[in-house]
Amino acid sequence: MDLFEYQGKQYFSRFGIAVSPGDVADTVEQAVEVANRVGYPVVVKAQVKVGGRGKAGGVKLANNVDEVRLHAGNILGLDIKGHVVHRLWIERSSDIAKEYYASFTLDRPNKTHLGMLSAQGGVEIEVVAEENPDAIAFLTIDPVRGLDLATSRRWVNEAELDEAAREQAAELLVKLYECYTKGDCDLAEINPLILTPDNKVHALDAKVTLDENASFRHPEWEEFRATETEDPREKMAKEKGLNYIGLDGTVGIIANGAGLAMSTLDVVNQVGGSAANFLDIGGGANADVMASALEVINSDPKVKVIFVNIFGGITRVDEVAKGVLEALQRVSIESPIVLRLDGTNAVEGRAILAPHLNEKLITEPTMLDAARRAVAFANA
Amino acid sequence: MSIFVDENTKVIVQGLTGGQGKFHGLRNRDYGTKIVGGVTPGKGGTDVEGIPVFNTVKEAVEATGATASFVSVPPKFASDAILEAAAGGITFIVCITEGIPAHDEAVTYNRLVEEFPGVRLLGPNCPGIISPGKCNIGITSGDIALAGGPVGIVSRSGTLTYQALHELSQQGIGQTTCVGIGGDPVPGTNFIDCLAAFEADPETKAVMMIGEIGGSEEERAAEWIKLNMTKPVVSYIAGVTAPAGRKMGHAGAIISGSKGTAQAKMDALAEAGVHVCLNPTEAGQKMVEIVKAL
Numbered sequence: 001m002d003l004f005e006y007q008g009k010q011y012f013s014r015f016g017i018a019v020s021p022g023d024v025a026d027t028v029e030q031a032v033e034v035a036n037r038v039g040y041p042v043v044v045k046a047q048v049k050v051g052g053r054g055k056a057g058g059v060k061l062a063n064n065v066d067e068v069r070l071h072a073g074n075i076l077g078l079d080i081k082g083h084v085v086h087r088l089w090i091e092r093s094s095d096i097a098k099e100y101y102a103s104f105t106l107d108r109p110n111k112t113h114l115g116m117l118s119a120q121g122g123v124e125i126e127v128v129a130e131e132n133p134d135a136i137a138f139l140t141i142d143p144v145r146g147l148d149l150a151t152s153r154r155w156v157n158e159a160e161l162d163e164a165a166r167e168q169a170a171e172l173l174v175k176l177y178e179c180y181t182k183g184d185c186d187l188a189e190i191n192p193l194i195l196t197p198d199n200k201v202h203a204l205d206a207k208v209t210l211d212e213n214a215s216f217r218h219p220e221w222e223e224f225r226a227t228e229t230e231d232p233r234e235k236m237a238k239e240k241g242l243n244y245i246g247l248d249g250t251v252g253i254i255a256n257g258a259g260l261a262m263s264t265l266d267v268v269n270q271v272g273g274s275a276a277n278f279l280d281i282g283g284g285a286n287a288d289v290m291a292s293a294l295e296v297i298n299s300d301p302k303v304k305v306i307f308v309n310i311f312g313g314i315t316r317v318d319e320v321a322k323g324v325l326e327a328l329q330r331v332s333i334e335s336p337i338v339l340r341l342d343g344t345n346a347v348e349g350r351a352i353l354a355p356h357l358n359e360k361l362i363t364e365p366t367m368l369d370a371a372r373r374a375v376a377f378a379n380a
Numbered sequence: 381m382s383i384f385v386d387e388n389t390k391v392i393v394q395g396l397t398g399g400q401g402k403f404h405g406l407r408n409r410d411y412g413t414k415i416v417g418g419v420t421p422g423k424g425g426t427d428v429e430g431i432p433v434f435n436t437v438k439e440a441v442e443a444t445g446a447t448a449s450f451v452s453v454p455p456k457f458a459s460d461a462i463l464e465a466a467a468g469g470i471t472f473i474v475c476i477t478e479g480i481p482a483h484d485e486a487v488t489y490n491r492l493v494e495e496f497p498g499v500r501l502l503g504p505n506c507p508g509i510i511s512p513g514k515c516n517i518g519i520t521s522g523d524i525a526l527a528g529g530p531v532g533i534v535s536r537s538g539t540l541t542y543q544a545l546h547e548l549s550q551q552g553i554g555q556t557t558c559v560g561i562g563g564d565p566v567p568g569t570n571f572i573d574c575l576a577a578f579e580a581d582p583e584t585k586a587v588m589m590i591g592e593i594g595g596s597e598e599e600r601a602a603e604w605i606k607l608n609m610t611k612p613v614v615s616y617i618a619g620v621t622a623p624a625g626r627k628m629g630h631a632g633a634i635i636s637g638s639k640g641t642a643q644a645k646m647d648a649l650a651e652a653g654v655h656v657c658l659n660p661t662e663a664g665q666k667m668v669e670i671v672k673a674l
Contacts (some may be wrong), residue, residue: 089414106482108595111489143486144494181483214481216456221615245626258563259537259592262628267659269621278628283478283519283538311542313507314400314476314519343542344521367543368661 001210004047006089007224008206015179017172018202022091031072032065034090040064041093044071048083051124056080061093073176087227094204095170098162099192101125102173103207104180107140113180115139115147117159117173121192146175161195168201171191184214233277233296240292242281249274250378252297252306252335254290256281257316264309267367273375276303283314290323291330298333305336305377312343321349325356336360336377340370382511382557383532383577383584384472384500389515390446392417394437394453394461394552396428401452404476404519405431408450411522413515416444450508450517451475458504459488466496473568474517475503478573485566492568493507501568502524507538507560510545518560520545528554530674531667534571534576535560535590538598540618540660544590547664553671556584563592569602579609586612587669589654589661593619593628598645604651612670614655616663 003011009019021038024047025031035042046058051060058080060071068090078085099122107114118136120128128135135141137159141147152170161169172193180188189207196202215221231250237244243258247265251273255261261280268275277300281293310320327333341349341363353363364370391408395401396418406429409415417432417440424435436442437449450466451458451473458477465473485504492499502509508518513527524542527550532553533548535541541560548555559574561567571589578584587609592596598617607611620642622628650656655670657663 106486106565108565109597109600111486113486142490143483144490158565184481184483186482211482213455213479214483217481245623245628247623257537257538257539258628259535259541259590259618260539260543262537262592262622263540263543263616263660266618270658275621278622278626280628311539311546313521313542314536316406342546343524366661368659 001050001212001221001224001228003208003210003224004049004087004227005045005084005300006047006087007227008208009203011183012026012179012203012206015175017175017179018200019206020091020094020202020204022089025072025088025090026086026211028069028072028076029086031090032068032155035062035065035068038090038092038106039146040090042068042090043093044068044075045089045091046075046078046085047087047089048080048085050081050083051088053080053110058085067078079114094194094202095197096194097197098165100161100165100169101128101191102179102193103186103187103189103191104185106362110140112143113143115141115155115173115177119154125191136306141177146172146181148179149174164199165195165201172201184211184218185209191227207244233300236299237279237296240296241289242279242293242296244296245278246300247275247277248302249276250302250304251374252303253309254279254281254293254297254306255309256283256285256311257313260309260311264307264371265369268307268375271371271375273371273378276300281315285315286319287323287326290320291327292335294324296325298331298335303335305338305374307370307374308337308339309370310339310341312346316345317341317343317349318345318352321352336362338370338374338377339363340365340367381581382514383574383581384502384557384559385448385509385511385515387514388414389448389472390414390444391448391450391517391636392419392437392440392444392446393450394419394465395451396420396431396433397423398452398663402428403449405451405521408518408665409517412513413517417444437470439465441469446470448472448517449474451477451522455479455481457553459484462488462501463491466492466499471499472663473499473501474506474508475501475568476506476508477503478505480504480564482609483566485564489568502559503551503562503564503568505564506562507541507568509557509559512555520558520560524549525558526552526554529556529583530554530585530671532556532574532581532584532587533558533590534574534578534587536563536592537590537618539654540590544588544662545649547660548588548667551664551668553668556581565595571597572604575601575604578649579611585674586613586614586667588667589613589615591615591617593617593622593642594640596640599648602648602652602654605649605654612655614657614658614663614670615649617645617658620658
């Protein structure tokens with residue numbers, strides 16, 4: 001789950017990482033109220049989960065009430081790369097002497113954590129990595145040992161941060177690592193991390209991605225979840241425990257397992273069709289889950305045919321078959337359904353469906369045959 | 381021969397008294413796997429359809445001589461269960477649990493490496509391993525596998541592992557061992573571990589490798605194949621049509637920026653001399669050709 005900048009800053013604050021004083025605003029009046037409270041000049045920042053806000057006119061400096069009104073009014077409702085701005089973050093403007101970059105993420109090939117620190121912040125780190133890789137100090141961190149202050153001090157020296165910033169930065173990086181690990185982040189990034197002319201170091205931006213697998217130990221994430229702007233069908237699917245991603249095509253896809261679902265998308269594409277969605281019903285799905293999956297797909301007006309591709313493992317095919325019949329009773333499904341059923345209890349599953357098969361409920365023996373049949377319906 | 385597990389492997393099930401653990405543990409036993417015990421704290425002394433249950437892994441190992449464990453416990457408890465298995469004397473751990481936080485996986489993996497070198501973890505979030513006719517640990521349906529070799533299978537995706545087994549078995553091509561390494565960001569066993577084991581196994585004559593978008597494990601495997609693999613490899617990579625920036629179910633399956641695309645992986649594998657196929661059926665057919673020509 002990606003956080004908005006303001007949520008990332010609030011998350012950082014919990015771990016003692018210094019950020020600029022500020023608050024959120026959903027209206028021009030609220031923006032004025034926040035600006036008056038934190039003191040001028042302020043920066044009015046669009047809250048969208050996409051890069052390039054500044055270039056799109058979503059970040060503006062305001063020296064007084066009139067300017068806050070002007071900029072807040074312009075930025076609210078602005079469309080930045082398809083993301084409409086509904087919320088602003090207003091914070092006290094900081095004078096900047098230097099901009100740095102700092103982040104922690106998982107180094108998958110090495111199975112360790114990776115810290116990246118650069119004295120050249122404020123620009124995209126990918127660009128720095130490309131043009132001047134020596135400007136980034138990489139730090140491999142053993143997840144068992146973690147990051148201590150002594151290591152952090154060596155690291156800021158290696159990155160050649162300004163002398164005045166080093167001690168504060170070293171301490172801040174230890175806190176950022178805490179936030180990354182204890183806070184179960186997939187990514188914790190500050191760009192820019194700034195040094196002010198009066199020698200204070202603090203985070204001017206926050207990019208945080210949370211690992212949803214850790215939700216069970218973070219009840220406080222509920223507030224972040226509430227602001228997730230999602231496609232209504234994605235939201236409905238999530239509530240039902242399904243892994244759904246909306247796409248542009250006409251073949252509704254239901255499969256068990258992420259790999260098989262991805263492969264189903266590929267195969268549908270190869271035989272001349274296009275998928276309306278990715279939907280993984282997960283391992284161990286029962287009849288109820290299957291019925292919910294059909295309901296979600298059925299609510300998509302683009303869908304002309306539904307392709308159910310199941311290879312039972314932990315999921316039992318007889319349960320899937322029961323779910324299909326249950327869904328057909330619960331909701332009226334106009335689109336034809338093409339099923340391919342194999343694996344655990346497949347024989348039982350096919351037997352359950354056998355008496356109900358007709359021109360709109362069809363089984364095919366293989367994935368490829370089923371894809372061809374589904375695409376024929378979709379393109380008819 | 382087979383890799384990692386065979387007909388002599390004695391297995392305990394951590395979580396045998398839970399719903400999934402019981403269902404799959406008993407299915408594994410029915411398949412012929414030597415399931416010699418279960419572990420559930422507080423339920424020691426009971427049994428599940430004749431399989432004795434112990435309070436700790438250590439007790440189970442002492443009583444049964446087990447060397448492998450099948451971990452089927454909820455995400456919250458999985459890391460502790462894996463480490464308990466290693467400390468209790470288990471050397472091959474299969475963890476099917478889905479949904480373990482990435483930070484827990486990273487810590488657990490590194491603790492295993494540092495404190496218990498020689499212990500192999502398969503998974504988490506994997507379907508398990510099957511050496512057809514000999515041993516099946518995990519959730520794979522045994523009847524889709526065919527004993528006798530000569531093909532080894534390694535796969536990052538659960539259901540595609542079954543699909544691969546099915547494609548080969550349907551054509552009368554048997555498997556030595558089929559390993560599902562799982563789709564999480566920190567897998568205990570990776571492609572290269574399995575490719576190396578298959579390369580060293582005299583009965584495995586060819587390998588089918590099933591990958592997916594995200595990460596760079598397939599590219600690393602391609603490098604390894606280029607330098608070390610003498611046996612033919614057929615591959616299929618899922619996710620050619622996956623959009624960038626969206627997690628496709630598995631925590632690891634995400635195209636970030638220009639990295640982790642199916643095309644990049646397919647190119648790297650083709651460059652290493654691997655037969656790259658566009659769907660599981662095509663991969664199955666290619667393997668039939670290769671095996672017939674052996």
